[in-house]
Amino acid sequence: MFQRIIRIHGVVIVRRASSLTAQKTKLYDFHVAHQGKIVDFGGFQLPVTYATENITESHIHTRKACSVFDVSHMLQTIVTGAHRHEFMESVCTADIKGMSVNTSALSLFTDRHTGGILDDLIVTKCEDHLYVVSNASMREQDTNIMMRAKQYFKSYGKEVLLEFLSPEQQSLLAVQGPLSQKVMELLIPQVNFKNLYFMETTTAKVDGQTVRITRCGYTGEDGFEISLPSDIAPSFAERLLAQPGVKLAGLGARDTLRLEAGLCLYGNDLDKTLTPVSAGLMWTIGRRRKDLQDYPGARLIHDELLSGPAKKRVGLVCTSEKSPPVRHGTVILNENQEEVGSVTSGCPSPSLNKNIAMGYVKTSLAKVGTTLLAKVRNSLVPLTVTKMPFVPSNYYTRKSK
Incomplete structure (x- = not known):
């Protein structure tokens, strides 16, 4: 393996690339036909943007209408x-x-x-x-x-x-945005989507084949992930695009959307040196599992929870409109210009029109409202610790109905 970096509008798209040729999904020709800009991501050739829209445009469209993402590489x-x-x-x-x-x-x-x-x-x-x-x-x-x-x-x-x-046999499409339910109802009318809530799943028939539909996604918006046989994926994707308000979106918009939603990207915001305690992900551990301490590394994680982590994951907002955006790896300083952490993800937020970031800082500095600095080249960019998500989530839950 070797390191390779591709930045589109400052978004890191590829961190690792195999020396072997990246694998094409069954939707590769579909993406090329729709003028997708193809990059190597995780060993797969996937679209980062499409010729008709840049990352910001795709991002805003997803928040307002509906976008389709190919995530068959998962x-x-x-x-x-x-x-x-x-x-x-x-x-x-x-x-x-x-x-x-x-x-x-x-x-x-x-x-x-x-x-x-x-x-x-x-x-x-x-x-x-x-x-x-x-x-x-x-x-x-x-x-x-x-x-x-x-x-x-x-x-x-x-x-x-x-x-x-393998993607050769099973594809995965994400349909995301406020129009997602309406679009799915038109294409798969046999499913009662009004009674399918966030993080619930069902199956349906498409072209005589079984597909799995889960109400979830990684954008902070309402939406669905559809796992379907790869031989019908291109035709189903075309039917999605034929619906009013639906456009394709690539990896670039997916990255900025998930960051606004306060969601982690493994390899950036999470890795094997970080624990669920410092990452703020203890909620992913079921109560019974916490009580029994029977999951891998439970004793160590429980001990850290009791003693308190040395650092915590936080949201960060640049408080100066003229400051450059802070990116992955940027050093975070306290007001005395002492190093206290680092940025793991960062981008200009299309929804907020300001620069946002996620990173880890010393626990004593993780309180919302704390003032920090980011060292960007020869400049010191003022930051404020903020709550996440950066924009309100719009998941379709029983409470939101």
């Missing part, structure tokens, strides 16, 4: 077998046994020796299997984590079966 895994719930709890922090059928939960793979975050993932509990979506950049690691656990369970005579779906 690792999709099906877990079956009589001991699937116990198996999944052995490698991640979610309370799988306590989840209702047809619901999803954000969870973490954690290191049993350090308590560090190995990846973030979404686990969906279905009637007869678990459906897991994790990050493309961690595909090899996550596969190995699950395969090793499977072998361990097998050695004790326990039944666990794993199916890792």
